Amino acid sequence: MVVRSSATARRLFLSALLAPGLGCDDWRDGLDAWYDGENLTYYNSPSLVACGGTRAHVDGFVPFVTGELGLSPPAGIAYVWLDTDDFADSTCDPEIASGCAHGRRAQSTSPTHLHELVHAVTWAHGMNRLPFLTEGIAVAYEGPLGWPPVGEELSDPRPVMTVPGSEVPYGTAGAFVQFLLWRHGPAPLVDWAQQTAAGDDLARIAALFADAYGLDLDDEVEAFRSTWSCGDDPLPVRPYACAAPTIPWTTPETWTHTQSMDCSRDDVVGGFSPLYAWPSASAVTLDVDHPGPYTLVVESDGDFTVRLAPCFGCPWDGQQVVLRERGAESLELAPGRYYLQIQANSDEAPEVTVSLQ
Numbered sequence: 001m002v003v004r005s006s007a008t009a010r011r012l013f014l015s016a017l018l019a020p021g022l023g024c025d026d027w028r029d030g031l032d033a034w035y036d037g038e039n040l041t042y043y044n045s046p047s048l049v050a051c052g053g054t055r056a057h058v059d060g061f062v063p064f065v066t067g068e069l070g071l072s073p074p075a076g077i078a079y080v081w082l083d084t085d086d087f088a089d090s091t092c093d094p095e096i097a098s099g100c101a102h103g104r105r106a107q108s109t110s111p112t113h114l115h116e117l118v119h120a121v122t123w124a125h126g127m128n129r130l131p132f133l134t135e136g137i138a139v140a141y142e143g144p145l146g147w148p149p150v151g152e153e154l155s156d157p158r159p160v161m162t163v164p165g166s167e168v169p170y171g172t173a174g175a176f177v178q179f180l181l182w183r184h185g186p187a188p189l190v191d192w193a194q195q196t197a198a199g200d201d202l203a204r205i206a207a208l209f210a211d212a213y214g215l216d217l218d219d220e221v222e223a224f225r226s227t228w229s230c231g232d233d234p235l236p237v238r239p240y241a242c243a244a245p246t247i248p249w250t251t252p253e254t255w256t257h258t259q260s261m262d263c264s265r266d267d268v269v270g271g272f273s274p275l276y277a278w279p280s281a282s283a284v285t286l287d288v289d290h291p292g293p294y295t296l297v298v299e300s301d302g303d304f305t306v307r308l309a310p311c312f313g314c315p316w317d318g319q320q321v322v323l324r325e326r327g328a329e330s331l332e333l334a335p336g337r338y339y340l341q342i343q344a345n346s347d348e349a350p351e352v353t354v355s356l357q
């Protein structure tokens with residue numbers, strides 16, 4: 001252990017107190033760039049540079065995802081962004097994945113790997129017992145929803161509910177968990193995840209499902225695979241971008257937002273290393289009061305991706321719009337809250353103006 005300064009010495013001493021037994025193998029060694037957030041501590045390898053909003057964005061995800069699941073934000077969560085060398089020395093296996101969670105600690109080669117942070121949060125709530133549900137919940141909240149096209153039959157989730165973590169198909173697990181969340185909300189899911197365990201056979205998993213939901217697992221799987229119905233009044237499964245600040249309408253007929261994607265800004269998330277720039281992102285929300293046809297117009301002096309999607313309803317209705325070039329797109333919008341996410345690259349700083357009229 002090389003002690004670099006009195007501040008570092010104090011931190012390492014406190015770390016040793018907080019994590020007895022780690023001693024000279026403390027995983028924090030060498031991670032001298034760090035940030036104490038309200039909900040977690042963010043560490044990164046010294047070679048990595050986070051955009052201005054990255055750490056607060058990751059910090060704010062903890063109360064977001066716990067709020068969505070009806071849980072309290074746990075103490076002691078850490079997010080660790082590692083360069084390739086440090087990642088190879090971590091408890092993750094670089095051969096298997098670009099991130100992993102170790103108890104309350106999420107580790108990744110990406111600056112904002114929310115999937116691993118979900119694992120850290122649900123671990124703290126005793127929910128990472130059945131790998132199918134552990135992965136399904138992380139996929140459900142890791143970002144914009146990646147659904148198969150409407151009408152495509154989904155795989156039967158039952159045979160993979162008993163497989164080890166390395167064999168869980170993320171798409172099937174994430175889709176089934178989201179389906180249950182839309183129809184029944186988070187409380188029975190949390191209960192089911194806390195009661196099941198690795199090694200349970202399907203009969204026990206189904207019995208615990210019946211205890212948690214008061215429903216037959218086979219019936220829900222049948223509805224999942226055949227009807228594609230979220231129900232008449234689906235409960236929200238919101239992407240994190242839905243918690244972004246709301247920008248009011250400029251006039252009753254026009255909504256406009258201009259965003260500089262300069263990585264140093266505190267409303268831009270992303271990061272870069274000497275060798276690589278990760279995607280950058282910035283999000284806002286807007287409220288549509290009146291249903292009807294709208295025109296989405298995007299202007300920019302650089303490369304970007306703009307995504308407009310609802311924070312309500314059934315995502316199978318396919319209301320998401322993605323634009324990657326300057327121009328206009330006609331769309332029909334239902335009333336409600338939407339999120340607008342602008343993506344670029346962290347080593348570029350295009351200015352993007354989006355208007356809706």
Ligand SMILES: [Zn+2]
Nearest residue numbers: 115119135138
């Ligand atoms: Zn995972």
